[in-house]
Amino acid sequence: MSVARLLVPPRAKRGELVEIRIAIQHPMETGFRMDNMGKVIPKNTVSNLVCRYNGTEVFRAEMGSGIAANPYLQFYIVARESGAVEFSWIDDRGEKGSASAVITVTA
Amino acid sequence: MTASALAAEPKRPEPLKSGIDFSGAEVRALQQDDFSSPAMLWITRGEKLWNEPAGKSEKSCAGCHQDARASMKGVSAKYPKVDPGTARLTNIEGRINQCRERNQQTAPLRYESDELLALTAYVGMQSRGVPVNVVIDPQNQRNFRRGADIFYTRMGQMNLACTHCHDRNFGRKLLNDTISQGHGNPYPVYRLEWQTMGSLHRRLRACFFGVRAELPPAGSQDLLDLELFLAWRSQGLIVETPGVRK
Known part of the structure; x- marks a missing residue:
């Protein structure tokens, strides 16, 4: 079980830049480490992350072994209409996660 | 020693x-x-675990202790404590596992597992700011x-x-x-x-x-x-x- 957190301001004015913050609990195994027996721990990173605003893709990230464990992302979108901001991710082992939040846009 | x-x-x-x-x-x-701190991921998970039924009793932590924000306030500041039942010194991790075995009737969580850390951190956070x-x-x-x-x-x-x-x-x-x-x-x-x-x-x-x-x-x-x-x-x-x- 993995945890993902998403922070979206609940209210915004139309045309306003809003900050989106994402945090995912993930080990981000680089594939370069070995366990106590000397066996290589297979690479397992969040390979793909997509964020959608009312169904439209607004942000995409492909993360590799250069990103630290428990990645944190922050970016901005323009508030156009009320609706859902959601994101989903998938890692090298096929594990998935998602989170969503609602934003209310006023004139 | x-x-x-x-x-x-x-x-x-x-x-x-x-x-x-x-x-x-x-x-x-x-x-x-409280958002960019990666520790908060474990708090989110701890909150989920707190409200999730576990074991034969099918009771969650919240089933007995209700809202942790009220019932666990200041608790971890007084730990480790001697448990009156066993007369042994117990820390928060030990206390959680004791509750799991005795009351929830399920296996104790492994020390240092994500689940035990999440619950310990969630209980501990309710005492944030308490001396x-x-x-x-x-x-x-x-x-x-x-x-x-x-x-x-x-x-x-x-x-x-x-x-x-x-x-x-x-x-x-x-x-x-x-x-x-x-x-x-x-x-x-x-x-x-x-x-x-x-x-x-x-x-x-x-x-x-x-x-x-x-x-x-x-x-x-x-x-x-x-x-x-x-x-x-x-x-x-x-x-x-x-x-x-x-």
């Missing part, structure tokens, strides 16, 4: 300072921000003495005691790190070096490793006694759970 006459009378560092005061600005900022307050009484006097004994006794190939770094040299450098006073008030913490959450016992083991001493297992009596002594030693510092450290 055997009980011996103490080399020194137990003392608190003066002035009492939390480890966060020895940390850099970035680490301090990370601990203060550490353990009382040394006839019931835990022996544990306190043993803990103090470990703190003041030289050990390992380096032949150092906890007191040599954390009482005599706090604020000075050990390689690229500033030596803290060695308090347990922010635990469990997210340690950047570990890239994950870790318990106080994991941190203590790292110090034992540092002086090349034999490592007591996490949850062992030695570490519990030391935890009690450290809590006494940090009396009055506020609980910072979940902390962030380098």
Whole structure:
């Protein structure tokens, strides 16, 4: 079980830049480490992350072994209409996660 | 480790300072921000686990203790505590597992597992801002003495005691790190070096490793006694759970 957190301001004015913050609990195994027996721990990173605003893709990230464990992302979108901001991710082992939040846009 | 006459009378560092005061600005900022602090991921998970039924009883923690924000406020500041049932010293991790076995009727969580860290951190966070307050009484006097004994006794190939770094040299450098006073008030913490959450016992083991001493297992009596002594030693510092450290 993995945890993902998403922070979206609940209210915004139309045309306003809003900050989106994402945090995912993930080990981000680089594939370069070995366990106590000397066996290589297979690479397992969040390979793909997509964020959608009312169904439209607004942000995409492909993360590799250069990103630290428990990645944190922050970016901005323009508030156009009320609706859902959601994101989903998938890692090298096929594990998935998602989170969503609602934003209310006023004139 | 055997009980011996103490080399020194137990003392608190003066002035009492939390480890966060020895940390850099970035680490301090990370601990203060409840979203970008990676420790909050474990809090989110702990909150889920708190409300999730488990075991044969099909009861969740919330089933008996209701809202942790009210029922667990200030609780972790008084731990470790002697459990009246078993007359043994118990920390929050131990108390959670005791509840799981006795009341939820399910297997205890492995020490240092994500689940136990999440629950411990979630319970601990309800005491954030509350001063550490353990009382040394006839019931835990022996544990306190043993803990103090470990703190003041030289050990390992380096032949150092906890007191040599954390009482005599706090604020000075050990390689690229500033030596803290060695308090347990922010635990469990997210340690950047570990890239994950870790318990106080994991941190203590790292110090034992540092002086090349034999490592007591996490949850062992030695570490519990030391935890009690450290809590006494940090009396009055506020609980910072979940902390962030380098």
